[in-house]
Amino acid sequence: MKKLLAIMWKDVNVLFRDGAAVALIIAGPLVLTIGLGLVTGSFAASDAPAISRIPVLIVDQDGGRFATALTDLLTGEDLADLLAPEMWNDEAAALERTRDGDVAATVVIPAGFSAGFLPDMTTGALPDPVALRVYGDPGSPIRAGVVRSIAEEFTNRAQTGVTTVQIALTSLATSGAASPAELPAIGRAMGEQLFSGDGAAAATGSLIDLRVESVAAGDDESFDPLAYFAPAMALLFLMYAVTLGARTLLSERREGTLARMLAAPVTNGQVLGGKVAGIFLGGFIQMAVLILLSTTLFQLNWGNPLGVLLVIASAALAATGWGLLIAAVSTNSGQVAGLGMALTLIFGILGGSFVPGMQMGSLLERAGSITPNKWAMDGFMALAAGDGLPAIIVPVAALLAMAAILFIISAALFRRRQSELLVG
Amino acid sequence: MTEPILTAKELRKRYGDNEAVRGISFSVLRGEIFSLLGPNGAGKTTTINMLSCLIEPTSGTAEIAGHAIPGDTLNVRRAIGVVPQEIALYDSLSARQNLEFWGRLYDMGGKELSRRVDEVLEQVGLSDRGKDKVKTFSGGMKRRINIAAGLLHKPQLLFMDEPTVGIDPQSRRRILDMVKELRDQGMTVLYTTHYMEEAEELSDRVGIIDQGKLIALGTQDELTKIVGEQETLRLHLNEEAAAAVAAIDGGAAATDGRVNLFAGSAGVLGAAAVDHQIVVSVTDANAALAGVVGRANTAGLAIRSIDIERPNLEAVFLHLTGRGLRD
Structure with a gap:
């Protein structure tokens, strides 16, 4: 075991002493994350056609005045280019469609939502707020974020208006300018004026509890495009990092260091095990460093730390499996580099690293399932949305299964080529 | 100097239709420098690879320090040190880090490894360059570290496969002197070369190898006769x-x-x-x-x-x- 670990640490040491490689696998993803984040941020803030006709389901369980106002807003002409809303009665079915990625988000207006804005006529106190629920498709975080922003804007205006009316009525009552009997009518009139105008007023704090949740349910969380691109780019370059590691399996043969290792009292298994462990650890460290840096630089919340570690480890294992397979079918390190780069890009596209929320055909979408990128992104997005460990069971299991299958295939291929690979 | 530490019997290695080594038999005695002299492609490196247990002979056997080839691979590898023809080092690591890595593969560690690294750096005249990355070294210095890595665990038998290929005369002189010092310290050396001058200067006995066959073997006097x-x-x-x-x-x-x-x-x-x-x-x-x-x-x-x-x-x-x- 000591010799296996010695080989592993040596490989990690060699990888992270290569300035060019470190710049590529650490700085590269960070720069791309910033770039794509900025570009996507611009898209989200403009009328760019890239984000338009966002499919959204509205489930109105309230039917009250505020619920109607929100529904009118979402289905109105003003937002017709941006949203493609559909009224829906069955919340469970709506969530199912969101989970399947058929729509970007579902807005659920719960019963009691409107009543939560109306103060008690005798005491003037507001009842407990009723949460407006926005469920987003983890695969379309930006478009779900747009829907969330609209809902948030509505509730902010509503709460501002209610507060304004409350203050005005209190002033009228305490100054004697209006009798208590007149106050309800004045309040209704003010409310109609406020909600028929632009309603612009300073926010005074949250009276309405707005929750943005993934379809897997979870805690309060808001979406930041960088939160998507940071893991997406890290995963893209993870594939590249493991390719660099896999190249050493063949370059060490060319440079004679592999033969020298095997001339020492070590077994073939220790050498190959050490190399594989080195590739894995290199990928793991790269991902961990990127996550730490992006947390610091972009103020990102990745979610449950243990879950994040599990996703990193399983993604690094699956990527290592792909790296080994590439090395097993290549005859020289140049071939590994070429195949690795091709696979990095293909996996990036299929796994959604470049175009978040892209509406790919079902065939391409299914093809994405062979990539570590897709499953790891599912895991990261669920965690970032506040979901707990149960939400990452499927992605982690898929990544581990992928790693196991690739390791078995690679081992069989290496065994067939053992003598050629070890001493040329 | 009469007891053989290495005995090879009818070693053969075939790659498809090409027989790289065609039934080589020889012995290396403890404490001597034995040279395998022959042109490029004669089968020297293939012979060394079989004796290092890197490749299995197609037929034939060998015994090193009492351990059989094929069969007792790990014990054979413990008994030998190998200085390959290539500079088998990691350029981005320092000389010391390289040596420490190779030492760990020979079950060395801790203070013992650190002390041996100091000793071999001294032995090859590079004590002051231990912390420098190997990529900053000249070809001759890399060759010396390449040799140092083979000496770390004090092998009973050292294989040196064309260790002076591609270096300047000054570095070659230094390496030849080092090989003689190793012999003087009691180490047995199996040295391969295609330079007649090196074989003549270093060897107690010489085996001349050509086209996979050992065509002559003996002391220089015996051979020139x-x-x-x-x-x-x-x-x-x-x-x-x-x-x-x-x-x-x-x-x-x-x-x-x-x-x-x-x-x-x-x-x-x-x-x-x-x-x-x-x-x-x-x-x-x-x-x-x-x-x-x-x-x-x-x-x-x-x-x-x-x-x-x-x-x-x-x-x-x-x-x-x-x-x-x-x-």
């Missing part, structure tokens, strides 16, 4: 000898290095083109000199200088194979 009193005329040319001779000698030299230009000249036994030289084997150098120079001049060969050499290993090789050592 094979050619009797033959002497060598070494004609230094300004151009590549094989090409020059091919132009005037019917192209024969271009295929196997043999030179027919001097055939029939008084006292000439054979000739071969080697690099920028023509090596002419003669019975009496003084008597043959005029005839050889005359033929060369007539043929238009531009001779820069001529050396007259007493019987040596190259003459032995030429005598046994008809070709020069560096063909």
Whole structure:
């Protein structure tokens, strides 16, 4: 075991002493994350056609005045280019469609939502707020974020208006300018004026509890495009990092260091095990460093730390499996580099690293399932949305299964080529 | 120095239709420097690879320090040290980090490893460069670290596979002196080379290998007796000898290095083109000199200088194979 670990640490040491490689696998993803984040941020803030006709389901369980106002807003002409809303009665079915990625988000207006804005006529106190629920498709975080922003804007205006009316009525009552009997009518009139105008007023704090949740349910969380691109780019370059590691399996043969290792009292298994462990650890460290840096630089919340570690480890294992397979079918390190780069890009596209929320055909979408990128992104997005460990069971299991299958295939291929690979 | 530490019996290695090593048998005695001398492609490295347990012999056996090949792989590897022909080091690591890594593969660690690293760095004259990355080293310095890595665990038998290839004369001198020091300290060395001068300077015994076969074996005196009193005329040319001779000698030299230009000249036994030289084997150098120079001049060969050499290993090789050592 000591010799296996010695080989592993040596490989990690060699990888992270290569300035060019470190710049590529650490700085590269960070720069791309910033770039794509900025570009996507611009898209989200403009009328760019890239984000338009966002499919959204509205489930109105309230039917009250505020619920109607929100529904009118979402289905109105003003937002017709941006949203493609559909009224829906069955919340469970709506969530199912969101989970399947058929729509970007579902807005659920719960019963009691409107009543939560109306103060008690005798005491003037507001009842407990009723949460407006926005469920987003983890695969379309930006478009779900747009829907969330609209809902948030509505509730902010509503709460501002209610507060304004409350203050005005209190002033009228305490100054004697209006009798208590007149106050309800004045309040209704003010409310109609406020909600028929632009309603612009300073926010005074949250009276309405707005929750943005993934379809897997979870805690309060808001979406930041960088939160998507940071893991997406890290995963893209993870594939590249493991390719660099896999190249050493063949370059060490060319440079004679592999033969020298095997001339020492070590077994073939220790050498190959050490190399594989080195590739894995290199990928793991790269991902961990990127996550730490992006947390610091972009103020990102990745979610449950243990879950994040599990996703990193399983993604690094699956990527290592792909790296080994590439090395097993290549005859020289140049071939590994070429195949690795091709696979990095293909996996990036299929796994959604470049175009978040892209509406790919079902065939391409299914093809994405062979990539570590897709499953790891599912895991990261669920965690970032506040979901707990149960939400990452499927992605982690898929990544581990992928790693196991690739390791078995690679081992069989290496065994067939053992003598050629070890001493040329 | 009579007990063999290595005994090889009828070692063969076949790659498809190509038999790289064709039944080699020899012994290396404890405390000696034994050289395998032969041109490139003669089978030296394949022999070393079989004895290092890197490749399994197609047939034949060997025994190193009492451990069998094939069979007792790990114990054989513990007993030997290997200095490969390539500079098998990690450029981005320092000399010390490289040595520590290789030491760990030999079950070394802690203070013992640190002390041995200091010792071998001292031994190869690079104590002050231990912290420097190997990529900053000259070719000769890299060669010395390459050797140091093979010495860390104090092997009973050290394999050195062409350790001076591609380095400057000063570094070569240093390495040859180091090999002799190792022998003086009691280490046994199996040294492969295609440089006759190195084999002559270093070796207690020499095995001459060509086309996968051991064609002669013994001390230098024993080997030179094979050619009797033959002497060598070494004609230094300004151009590549094989090409020059091919132009005037019917192209024969271009295929196997043999030179027919001097055939029939008084006292000439054979000739071969080697690099920028023509090596002419003669019975009496003084008597043959005029005839050889005359033929060369007539043929238009531009001779820069001529050396007259007493019987040596190259003459032995030429005598046994008809070709020069560096063909």
